Amino acid sequence: MSDVDNAKRRVFLEVCHRIYRKGFAAANDGNVSCRWSDNFLTTPTGLCKGDLKNDDLIIVDSQGNIVEGKLKPSSELPMHLAIYRLRPDVQAVVHAHPPYCTGFATAGIPLEQCVLPEIVMTLGSVPLTRYGTPSTEEIPSAISEVITKSDAVLLANHGAVTVGKDLMNAYYKLERIEHFAHILFIARQLGGEVRLSPEQVSKLYELRRESGAAGLNAGCITCNTLFSDECGVQGCALKKDDDAGSGGGDDLNSIIQAARNIFNNKRRD
Numbered sequence: 001m002s003d004v005d006n007a008k009r010r011v012f013l014e015v016c017h018r019i020y021r022k023g024f025a026a027a028n029d030g031n032v033s034c035r036w037s038d039n040f041l042t043t044p045t046g047l048c049k050g051d052l053k054n055d056d057l058i059i060v061d062s063q064g065n066i067v068e069g070k071l072k073p074s075s076e077l078p079m080h081l082a083i084y085r086l087r088p089d090v091q092a093v094v095h096a097h098p099p100y101c102t103g104f105a106t107a108g109i110p111l112e113q114c115v116l117p118e119i120v121m122t123l124g125s126v127p128l129t130r131y132g133t134p135s136t137e138e139i140p141s142a143i144s145e146v147i148t149k150s151d152a153v154l155l156a157n158h159g160a161v162t163v164g165k166d167l168m169n170a171y172y173k174l175e176r177i178e179h180f181a182h183i184l185f186i187a188r189q190l191g192g193e194v195r196l197s198p199e200q201v202s203k204l205y206e207l208r209r210e211s212g213a214a215g216l217n218a219g220c221i222t223c224n225t226l227f228s229d230e231c232g233v234q235g236c237a238l239k240k241d242d243d244a245g246s247g248g249g250d251d252l253n254s255i256i257q258a259a260r261n262i263f264n265n266k267r268r269d
Contacts (some may be wrong), residue, residue, distance in 0.1 A: 020050030044071035082140035100181035
């Protein structure tokens with residue numbers, strides 16, 4: 001194994017261990033993956049993320065078949081593979097259950113308001129998927145509806161998913177939205193958050209453009225609802241005619257069918 005591969009595995013394990021130490025996943029919850037040449041490095045099922053060792057990790061192909069490793073991959077692997085098909089730009093996927101994020105997801109409340117400048121500048125809106133039964137094709141189907149517009153997503157009654165250009169980038173987005181959810185929770189105990197105006201958001205977008213900040217930004221919801229074409233903020237990625245977040249991936253129907261095929265193969269195994 002090359003030094004680069006060894007380094008990537010060390011970062012992978014560090015991300016898993018941080019998720020557990022931060023309390024973002026209890027027991028054996030959560031799963032992590034990253035691109036590994038033409039395949040994917042991923043976490044096994046049934047093991048605590050805080051205890052994972054190098055030998056526990058698995059390499060799978062694009063259909064979820066095990067290429068290397070002794071253990072079985074997470075039952076949520078089809079969700080990860082669906083994201084990679086839809087987002088060729090994504091190099092890593094992190095799924096966990098941070099308490100505040102999951103609290104909002106369980107209450108059916110997306111983190112979509114423009115409140116914190118840091119969130120507007122980096123992630124924008126964090127949408128909430130429709131509910132899907134864990135470990136079924138319903139989860140890949142639900143997340144596929146929103147992941148092309150956002151790098152961070154809440155799964156209804158389930159948790160959060162973040163994606164990134166590398167493992168730490170995806171992990172830090174998870175930290176960021178959990179911090180945002182915590183702040184928003186406190187603000188609502190104090191009478192409610194004050195949303196930024198479209199003018200204030202436009203200035204933040206201009207700063208973002210000037211800084212050359214990379215990465216997908218889902219825009220804001222100050223003016224209207226998710227994926228609206230009536231948002232008043234110039235350059236908002238939620239406008240329906242903005243296809244910048246599609247990433248050139250496969251269409252939704254093919255992603256859902258691919259997820260079903262993976263689940264059907266697992267049943268036959």
